[in-house]
Amino acid sequence: METERPTSQAAVDEVERNRISPASLGIVCRDLIECISPDTGISPGMQNTPERMARAWFELTSGYDQDLAELLTTFDKADDSIDYDEMVVVSPIEFFSLCEHHALPFFGVATVAYIPDKQIIGLSKIARIVNFYARRFQVQERLTSQIAQTLKESLQPVGVGVVLKATHLCMWMRGVRSQSVMTTSKLLGAIKDDPKARGEFLELARQTNLTLR
Incomplete structure (x- = not known):
């Protein structure tokens, strides 16, 4: 039957x-x-x-099933005798996401940096934070801000910088059918306000090309 x-x-x-x-x-x-x-x-x-x-x-869309708190493993510099106050930069971080307007993929690379104060974060956790917010329906502007704000709130660093470069298939496969690359940035604290730190970060981000393996 x-x-x-x-x-x-x-x-x-x-x-x-x-x-x-x-x-x-x-x-x-x-x-x-x-x-x-x-x-x-x-x-x-x-x-x-x-x-x-x-x-x-x-x-x-696995980002919806993850617990952000589990990704935020931080270390106290004083407890671990870490004497470091320069910029920490992780790039390129490859990511894939879904445009919330057409449910088509957009993908690219992220450059993420922070200047530590009292806390540092595990290297792999930065990539995991990127993917936590990317693996869901998104817009690139919000994705950029969410990564930066999460690092700011979890580490209370001196500064944070995030640059994303991505290609959107909703623009490539349909509509205008252009292969253009969209670049978004979010700078906080010293990386936004200090000209030297800002210039250093943006130059490093500029060198990160959108060439996925």
């Missing part, structure tokens, strides 16, 4: 950890494919595509 397939609304109403379950998202993806291609529907070669789509969407 054939089991009745749940409706899309039932799938949407099913929430797991504040998110729809992978199985239910697969049902939504199947309905989406059938709506887009009503003549052919799910072809033989696409029988498993809805489930693959669901897994891909969960991976692309």
Whole structure:
């Protein structure tokens, strides 16, 4: 006996950890494919595509499932006998995100810097913070600010600088169909106000090219 397939609304109403379950998202993806291609529907070669789509969407939006507090491992300079007050720069940090206007990817590289005061942060945590905010529906301007504000609030540093360079497929694949690169920046504290620190950071960011491996 054939089991009745749940409706899309039932799938949407099913929430797991504040998110729809992978199985239910697969049902939504199947309905989406059938709506887009009503003549052919799910072809033989696409029988498993809805489930693959669901897994891909969960991976692309995994930032919603993470706990930011777990990423913010900081160290007290005094406790660890760290005598360092110069700029710390991490680049290039590759990231992928989803445009919240068209649900198409945008991707690029980040240059992130801070000048420590009393706290420093683990090197890998900076890349994880970038991806925490990138792996969700986003706009590049907000993504840039969120990274900078998180470092400011967690470290209370002397200064913070963030520059993102990204290509947006919603502009490349549709509409104007341009391969332009968008650059956004957020500078805080001394990296914004001190001309020497500002110039040093922006020069380092300028040297970071959008060339993903």
